Each structure stands twice: as structure tokens, then as C-alpha cells.
Amino acid sequence: MEALFQAAPYTGWVYPNETVIPWSVMIVIYPYITGLVAGAFTVSSLYHVFGMQRFKPVARFALLTALCFMFFVPVPLLLHLGHPERALNAVLTPHWTSAMAAFGYFAGFYIILLLLEVWFMYRPYFVQQAQQQSGLVGKLCRVLSLGSYDLSDKAMSYDHKWMFALAVAGIPGAHGLHGYVGFIFGSLKSREWWSSDLMPVVFLFSAIISGVALLIVLYVLSCRLRKTPVDLACLKGLAYVLWGFMMFTLLLEGLEFANIVYKGREGIDIIIQYVTGPLIVPYFYLQFALGAVTPIIVISYMIWRGTTGKALIVGVTVSAMLVLFSVLMMRWNVVIGGQEIAKTGKGLVSYHMLMLGREELLAAAAVVAAPLILLLVMVRLLPPWIQNSTLSSSPVSAR
Amino acid sequence: MTQDIKPSLVARDGGGGDIVPQETKPSQAARRAFLRKLAGAATYTGAAAVGVGTLGAMQNAAAKNETATNAPPPIPNYDWTKHRWAFGVDATKCIGCLRCVEACKRENNVPGDAHHFRTWVERYVYLEGEERPHIDSHHDPVNMAASGSEKEYRFANRYKDAKVEKAFFVPKLCNHCTHPACVQCCPTGATYKTEDGVVLIDHKYCIGCQYCVQACPYGARFFNYEKQVSDKCTWCYHRITKGLQPACVEVCPVGARVFGDLKDKQSPISLFIRNNRVSVIRPESGNAPNVYYVGIDKEVG
Numbered sequence: 001m002e003a004l005f006q007a008a009p010y011t012g013w014v015y016p017n018e019t020v021i022p023w024s025v026m027i028v029i030y031p032y033i034t035g036l037v038a039g040a041f042t043v044s045s046l047y048h049v050f051g052m053q054r055f056k057p058v059a060r061f062a063l064l065t066a067l068c069f070m071f072f073v074p075v076p077l078l079l080h081l082g083h084p085e086r087a088l089n090a091v092l093t094p095h096w097t098s099a100m101a102a103f104g105y106f107a108g109f110y111i112i113l114l115l116l117e118v119w120f121m122y123r124p125y126f127v128q129q130a131q132q133q134s135g136l137v138g139k140l141c142r143v144l145s146l147g148s149y150d151l152s153d154k155a156m157s158y159d160h161k162w163m164f165a166l167a168v169a170g171i172p173g174a175h176g177l178h179g180y181v182g183f184i185f186g187s188l189k190s191r192e193w194w195s196s197d198l199m200p201v202v203f204l205f206s207a208i209i210s211g212v213a214l215l216i217v218l219y220v221l222s223c224r225l226r227k228t229p230v231d232l233a234c235l236k237g238l239a240y241v242l243w244g245f246m247m248f249t250l251l252l253e254g255l256e257f258a259n260i261v262y263k264g265r266e267g268i269d270i271i272i273q274y275v276t277g278p279l280i281v282p283y284f285y286l287q288f289a290l291g292a293v294t295p296i297i298v299i300s301y302m303i304w305r306g307t308t309g310k311a312l313i314v315g316v317t318v319s320a321m322l323v324l325f326s327v328l329m330m331r332w333n334v335v336i337g338g339q340e341i342a343k344t345g346k347g348l349v350s351y352h353m354l355m356l357g358r359e360e361l362l363a364a365a366a367v368v369a370a371p372l373i374l375l376l377v378m379v380r381l382l383p384p385w386i387q388n389s390t391l392s393s394s395p396v397s398a399r
Numbered sequence: 400m401t402q403d404i405k406p407s408l409v410a411r412d413g414g415g416g417d418i419v420p421q422e423t424k425p426s427q428a429a430r431r432a433f434l435r436k437l438a439g440a441a442t443y444t445g446a447a448a449v450g451v452g453t454l455g456a457m458q459n460a461a462a463k464n465e466t467a468t469n470a471p472p473p474i475p476n477y478d479w480t481k482h483r484w485a486f487g488v489d490a491t492k493c494i495g496c497l498r499c500v501e502a503c504k505r506e507n508n509v510p511g512d513a514h515h516f517r518t519w520v521e522r523y524v525y526l527e528g529e530e531r532p533h534i535d536s537h538h539d540p541v542n543m544a545a546s547g548s549e550k551e552y553r554f555a556n557r558y559k560d561a562k563v564e565k566a567f568f569v570p571k572l573c574n575h576c577t578h579p580a581c582v583q584c585c586p587t588g589a590t591y592k593t594e595d596g597v598v599l600i601d602h603k604y605c606i607g608c609q610y611c612v613q614a615c616p617y618g619a620r621f622f623n624y625e626k627q628v629s630d631k632c633t634w635c636y637h638r639i640t641k642g643l644q645p646a647c648v649e650v651c652p653v654g655a656r657v658f659g660d661l662k663d664k665q666s667p668i669s670l671f672i673r674n675n676r677v678s679v680i681r682p683e684s685g686n687a688p689n690v691y692y693v694g695i696d697k698e699v700g
Binding site: 004005007013014015016017018019020022023077080081082083084086087089090093094095097098099100101103184187188189190191266339343344345346 | 513514515516519534535536537538571580582583584585586587588589604605606607608609610612613614615616617618619620621622624625626627628684685700
């Protein structure tokens, strides 16, 4: 049976109530997943809004990835809530002074936007399948086509207008949703580790890199599974995007840390003690050295040497995996780290994750794996790879 | 939410072209141009309205604007507009007997363990030759071992062989702040400020997100695992609204805890504040706490 509560070991002086850590690994997973959504959407926008042709091979896939992950964004929150059955209270009677109150609306708006964009993108496919297929798939496509089989140029151009508008609206939508997650932490004045104006921006940029990295890994993996060659121009483009945003992320994170240390407000002693003690491995070695600096060096080297072929694929994919790991560590170091530094400013608490339980390791791994499984099913139902003329995906600017 | 939201009137073009189908081409073109301008103007008006609305929303969301809930409690013979409760602690009097902590646990059905407290007492001990104090509370494993029971609390005599320069106890509890960060961040409004100055939690409405637990700079809130909701001191609201004292005040054998009505100039708390130079803990938080202390020192936070 699951323990009723888990007391956290501590050193120094901590308030009695601080010996139970409020936010578990689920609150680490939540911004991680939202971030992947924002990042994947960014890649899709690079093609659908900005018309960057080299991202065409992954544009549709990026949107499906964003959708699959978005479906699971509320799951870690529901697993965390003491009363998940009351979750809708926050939507029915939102208390607007709370940074959390608008989450339901933001998430709801964004998921509808994603669904609409995916629908417009696959409408020609639905129409085609509705006419060709019989049985369950045909029936489903007939329902999804909403009874209109009009694929004339006029209709398609109308569709494109909508898709473009949705893709444009999705940029502030996706990024707003994630910047907002950063605000939930950054706006709390009770924790020095969180209370930073840069927090929403740091969250946003790390979100973008995590999403781009996820797409790189999934794209390369999918090419292997489909036994098709990787589009190197596309992969290199993604590596450029990753590299650029990583520079920003690293700079912002450095600035944030420098601010905390330089200002040296009350409680700085314990922060320094924490950062140079329990946090040295997860923060400096794993998040920065391994997860951020290494991929930057690897990608820089490959750009400089003009690496191509298999070496490029391996290098970029490994870098992307490191970035995915780095961003997960960043979420961990922010969410768990902030709570391990006691509010007293005179002690440290330590969080321990168990294997089994509603808010423990296995459940967290399942929440991260679930969108990937859904994506696996989704790409079978809605193939994003077919270079079929009936698939409506060209950006407006490219027309 | 007490604020009225007035939807801004935005001009719309109304699709006039469909209503009058047959017109000459030049006039149609002129009309379209006009409608386009109108739509543009409407967009700008809309954007401005959104901007002003956002500004208003930000002002309302600011911590300083916490308003009391407008539904008074259904308590007979109690008018919450006639009281403003406050709490005082005279740390020079506290002897660390912890009767207050045990009384609170029983009175309020607080989980009986060393990790959940609505009120607690801290011990500050300066040893000779040391600059920083040793701080502990009854939840400390050494003190819990001295008690021998998860439901009873005492301070172990751990400094009996040390040369103590200065030592004192500080009782702590929810500060029922005037600008409570916990109320500000509650996404559902389950926690709220009453008209008589108390911060309460509706345990039947709380979703258990624990954002408020994070937001409280004093560590006064905890997650009640039995009820799966946030929990904290209520100044024994069920007692004070019937004319009784909070349980911790009632049992304190030395009068270190003082409670009363600021609207009554002769109440114990009014006299306490008037006759002493009082301070509050962490005023820099901007929360404007309402527990007034006498006899604490710079290390108390």
C-alpha cells in the first residue's frame, strides 16, 4: 500500500511542515510535456507560417507530435491533485488572481486550435479515404470529412487560409501556454530559486529546444523504421534551429543564475551550499556540461567541418537526445530544486522518488511514454509522410 | 470575482454586401473599401480594449487587491463586519512546553505526526563563542525521540552540557496576512480572506494542487493527507466566532499567546500592540502579516 505521505530527510533548520515536499516528479513532467508541445509546434510553424521548405518532411509530423503530447498535458496534473474529481472547479469558478486559474482555458483553447489545424491539414486525406475505403476506416473518414468532399482549388485555397491563420495563432498560443507555466514558478516570491523574472523566458526557450530535439530523434527513428533515407537538409536545418535556440537558452539560464548569485539576497548562503553540494551533479554536470555544452560543441563542430551523411545523422541525433535529457534535468532542478531549498533559508530538504505510486517513477515514465504510443497509432491513422498531392500542407507563402 | 466585466462594443461590418445584392460596381468597390477600413478600425479598437482589459486584470491580480469574500458565514449572533481579529506572541514569556501544539492538534483534528502542524514552536539557542544560533523545533528527530510518541511533543534537553549564551522560544502559526500570497495563488478560490481578517480554506472545494503551500513564505500551510486538501491554522474560527479564545491561547500557561479584536480598543491584542513595540516576521514579503511579535531576534524568520 502506498504511504499516506512521504517525509523528506533534511539538514539544517527547516519549518516542520516543509518536511513533506508538496510538488512531486509529476510537476517535473508537466512542464516537460508542455515544453515538448511548444517546441514541436515551433518546427511546424517554421514551415506552415514562415514557409521554410526544408522543414516540409517533418512539418505534418511535428503537428501530430504536438497534438499527441498536448492530449497528455493535463494527466500529470490530475495525478498530482489531491482531489482530481474537483479539477474542473478551477475552470468553473476560476480565481483570476491565481497564475493557475487560466490554465484550463489556455490548454482548452490550444488543444482546439491544434485539432482544427490537424483537421484542415488532413481534410483532403479524409475525403480521399471516405471515397475509396469501405468498412470502419471509410466510415470514420466519412464522418471526419463532415459530409463535404469539395477539393476544388477554391475550397483548398480556403482551407489554406484557415491553416495559415491557425498556425499563426498557434505561435502565441503554444508559446504563451508555456511561458505561462514558467510564470507559475517565477511569480512565487516565497522561493528564491523560483522567484525570477527570467523564469518564463527560460522555460520558453528550453521548451523550444526540447521540442526540436524530440522531433529530430523521432524523425530519425521513424526513417529507420520506415527504411527511408533521412532528409539531410531537413535534419541539418533542425540542427541549426536547435543550435540557435540553445545558445539563447544557455545564455538566459546563465544570466538567471548570475542574477541570484550576484544579488546575493537573504538565503543566498543556503543556495550556494545547495548548488555546490547536492545540485553539483544534476545541475552543472548533467544539465549544463553533458546536456547543453556537449551538444553545442558537437553541432558546432559538424557545422564547421561540413559533416554530412551518416556521421551527421548520428551526431545530430545524439546531440538531440542529450538536449532532451538536459531539459528534463532543467525541469527537475527547477521544480524539485526549488523545494529542496527550505523557505527558512537555513536548511535543505531532499526529495526521494519511489518506484511505485500515483506520483512516483513508474507513473511518471508512463505519462512520458503515453504520448509516444499515441503518436505511433496516430501516424498509422493519419500518415504524415505521404508526399501525395491531395495532402494539403503547403504553406501559404510558398504558393 | 466581484468585478463587473463589461464587454467592449466592437463595430462589425455585418456582411452588408449580402443584403443588397445588386449594385453598380464602383459603389460596391467603395463600400468594400469602407468596410475594410471599418474592420481595421474595429480590430484596433478591439486590440485597445484587450490591452485596457489586461491592465485592469493585472491590477486586480496584484497581491494588494485581495478582497474579502462577500458571503458571511451562517453563524448565529455573529456579525463579521464588527470584528477584526489579530494575534500576538510574547516570545519572552514562552517556556516551550508545547501545550499549544498538542491542544491545536486535538482541537482541529490535525494529523498526529511530526510533519503536519497548524502551530509550532521554534527554539533558538546561541552557544558561547558561536555567531549563529542552533534552531530546532519539536519535529526534529532528537526531540521526537525524547517525546517517544508521534502525537506528543517536547524539546529534548540537548543543550544541558553546553554553555548557552542566549536562548528563547518562538511560537509560530499562520499570519493571516492582509495580502495573503496563498489566497492570491489559489486557482479555485477555495481559500479566501474573511471580512473579520481570517484566512480560511474550504475543504470541500479545495482541489489539492498545493500551490498555496508553495506560496506561503512562512511554511504555515501543509497538505492534509487524510482529507487530501491544503490545511492550516484558522485561529480556531469555530471558537472565536462563538466568543471563545483559540485553543492554543486558551491552554498557554504563561500568556505568551494573545488574541483579540482590533476593533475593541481594550481587547488583549489591542493592549498588546499599544503597550509593546511589536514586529512581524518577513515584512519584506509584502504579505502584511497579522501576528505581532515581542521579543524575537534578527535570526527569526
